[in-house]
Amino acid sequence: MKFIVFGHANKDTEAGVLPTGEEFAKMGKFIEELVKAGVFVAGEGLQPSSKGARITFGKGGKTTIKNGPFTESKELIAGFSIIQVKSLDEAIAWMSRTPSPEGSSLEIRQLFSDEDFAPVDPTGELREQDAKLRAEADERHGKS
Amino acid sequence: MDETQRRIEAVFRIEWTRLLAGLARFVRGDLGAAEELAQDAFVAALETWPHDGIPRDPGAWLMQVAKNRALKRIDRQRRWGEKEVEIARVVEDRQERAADAIEKAADDDIGDDLLSLVFASCHPSLSAESRVALTLRVVAGLTTEEIACAFVVPESTAAQRIVRAKRTLAESGARFEVPRGPELAERLGSVLEVVYFVFNEGYVATAGAEWMRPALCEDALRLGRILAALMPGEAEVQGLVALMEIQASRIGARTSPDGTPIPLFEQNRARWDHFLVERGLAALKRGEALGGAPGPYLLQAGIAACHARARTPADTDWRRIVACYDQLAAATPSPIVELNRAVAVSFADGPAAGLRIVDQLAKLPALEGYHLVPAVRADFLSRLGRHGEARAELERAAALTKNDRERALLVARAAALGTGRS
Numbered sequence: 423m424k425f426i427v428f429g430h431a432n433k434d435t436e437a438g439v440l441p442t443g444e445e446f447a448k449m450g451k452f453i454e455e456l457v458k459a460g461v462f463v464a465g466e467g468l469q470p471s472s473k474g475a476r477i478t479f480g481k482g483g484k485t486t487i488k489n490g491p492f493t494e495s496k497e498l499i500a501g502f503s504i505i506q507v508k509s510l511d512e513a514i515a516w517m518s519r520t521p522s523p524e525g526s527s528l529e530i531r532q533l534f535s536d537e538d539f540a541p542v543d544p545t546g547e548l549r550e551q552d553a554k555l556r557a558e559a560d561e562r563h564g565k566s
Numbered sequence: 567m568d569e570t571q572r573r574i575e576a577v578f579r580i581e582w583t584r585l586l587a588g589l590a591r592f593v594r595g596d597l598g599a600a601e602e603l604a605q606d607a608f609v610a611a612l613e614t615w616p617h618d619g620i621p622r623d624p625g626a627w628l629m630q631v632a633k634n635r636a637l638k639r640i641d642r643q644r645r646w647g648e649k650e651v652e653i654a655r656v657v658e659d660r661q662e663r664a665a666d667a668i669e670k671a672a673d674d675d676i677g678d679d680l681l682s683l684v685f686a687s688c689h690p691s692l693s694a695e696s697r698v699a700l701t702l703r704v705v706a707g708l709t710t711e712e713i714a715c716a717f718v719v720p721e722s723t724a725a726q727r728i729v730r731a732k733r734t735l736a737e738s739g740a741r742f743e744v745p746r747g748p749e750l751a752e753r754l755g756s757v758l759e760v761v762y763f764v765f766n767e768g769y770v771a772t773a774g775a776e777w778m779r780p781a782l783c784e785d786a787l788r789l790g791r792i793l794a795a796l797m798p799g800e801a802e803v804q805g806l807v808a809l810m811e812i813q814a815s816r817i818g819a820r821t822s823p824d825g826t827p828i829p830l831f832e833q834n835r836a837r838w839d840h841f842l843v844e845r846g847l848a849a850l851k852r853g854e855a856l857g858g859a860p861g862p863y864l865l866q867a868g869i870a871a872c873h874a875r876a877r878t879p880a881d882t883d884w885r886r887i888v889a890c891y892d893q894l895a896a897a898t899p900s901p902i903v904e905l906n907r908a909v910a911v912s913f914a915d916g917p918a919a920g921l922r923i924v925d926q927l928a929k930l931p932a933l934e935g936y937h938l939v940p941a942v943r944a945d946f947l948s949r950l951g952r953h954g955e956a957r958a959e960l961e962r963a964a965a966l967t968k969n970d971r972e973r974a975l976l977v978a979r980a981a982a983l984g985t986g987r988s
Binding site: 515 | 573623624789792796837838839841
């Protein structure tokens with residue numbers, strides 16, 4: 423099963439402070455460990471929320487755009503990884519050794535897999551449509 | 567099982583391989599002793615961690631505890647005879663470096679130990695089934711119960727296989743190391759064979775009630791990915807990983823809801839796992855970039871990739887597939903490869919060209935009684951409009967197959983050709 427792991431933002435990530443060379447190396451080593459164990463799937467870091475925007479869908483089709491930064495930094499995300507493991511316990515066991523600074527936190531969430539949608543999509547038609555679009559998107563990004 | 571214990575078990579599971587690899591090196595390749603020490607360390611963790619919490623670096627903790635146990639045993643029993651001198655040196659070492667031992671264990675490059683463990687588990691002195699059982703136990707970290715379940719044998723049989731394998735290894739005096747030079751290629755072949763065997767056992771189960779067992783495929787894939795990360799320069803490792811990733815991408819599309827197998831060309835390609843396809847194609851690219859004459863896994867991955875890239879069966883690049891089969895037939899000549907090549911040729915150059923190859927094959931004693939020969943012939947004949955002959959071949963194939971589902975399929979195809987003359 424696949425899990426996504428969100429790294430929460432803090433003052434530094436929101437200020438766009440880059441990790442030091444040492445921190446970067448430590449994280450690199452940790453990710454290398456995940457890769458070597460066949461666990462790591464993907465991961466990216468996020469720019470500060472000051473470079474982002476939020477869209478709120480209101481009544482009657484009215485949308486509101488709010489530019490960053492967003493102040494409630496507890497809710498903000500600074501990065502994510504996707505890992506493939508056998509259980510939530512295993513995900514916890516791996517991610518507990520993230521070389522994160524004191525006071526920081528991670529959130530682990532299980533990703534839906536194809537079969538999870540069976541109750542709302544009994545014929546599989548919607549899932550097929552979805553898979554087709556993903557394949558097309560990959561192709562356009564030149565991934566295959 | 568309470569939550570803490572589950573947590574500890576999960577930590578142990580992900581540490582298992584590295585722990586065992588490091589310990590195996592420590593006790594000079596005695597896998598039996600290494601496994602006992604690892605188990606002891608686990609018991610110690612179960613006693614300590616619920617109160618003290620899981621240490622920041624649990625791997626180093628477990629390794630240190632296990633090594634201390636090993637040294638204590640030696641101090642007490644001195645039963646490893648000729649290895650005493652060496653071990654005495656280790657004991658002295660320990661006294662000198664006790665303080666930084668834990669840190670060091672964490673920083674050790676464990677890659678070589680892990681590879682040594684893989685090569686030991688797939689050692690040529692072991693029987694094929696022992697290699698598989700031992701690899702699943704010590705490298706993939708499956709329990710004997712899980713291994714027994716995977717191969718549908720009683721747990722005692724699986725346990726026995728593993729015990730016997732460890733004994734054979736110890737007796738054969740196999741060195742705990744990564745082979746070098748020309749030996750590497752040969753020994754690597756055995757490793758890849760074990761991994762692919764595990765994958766295939768999951769992909770087309772030869773035993774048990776289910777046709778596929780995806781968990782076994784996942785274990786094989788994980789083993790393959792570990793190998794690929796440890797030996798990035800070996801093209802065949804990349805080839806095997808590519809092949810497995812692409813084949814695994816079809817798992818969701820290979821059976822209908824009632825469990826009936828769906829052949830490749832009838833599968834709904836939108837249901838292939840595009841993520842796995844992408845990983846497979848990337849591994850293939852890495853393998854090909856390493857240069858040299860492609861080996862059998864890389865070539866098979868190349869063929870699988872042609873199917874993976876085709877949005878519909880009609881989009882399949884048959885020329886390229888035939889080229890791969892030509893190379894494959896030259897690298898590892900076999901009637902089965904030839905039969906598959908005939909199918910590819912029939913799509914690239916027409917059924918008559920395929921028929922010429924298969925007619926030659928039908929004369930080989932090795933393929934006598936093999937149901938796929940008449941089944942493939944039947945396909946070519948029916949595409950040539952020779953329905954009567956095709957029907958006879960399908961009936962022959964149906965009589966030869968041992969698989970009930972397949973027989974039903976062949977009989978149905980024969981019936982669909984009607985009773986008209988050719």
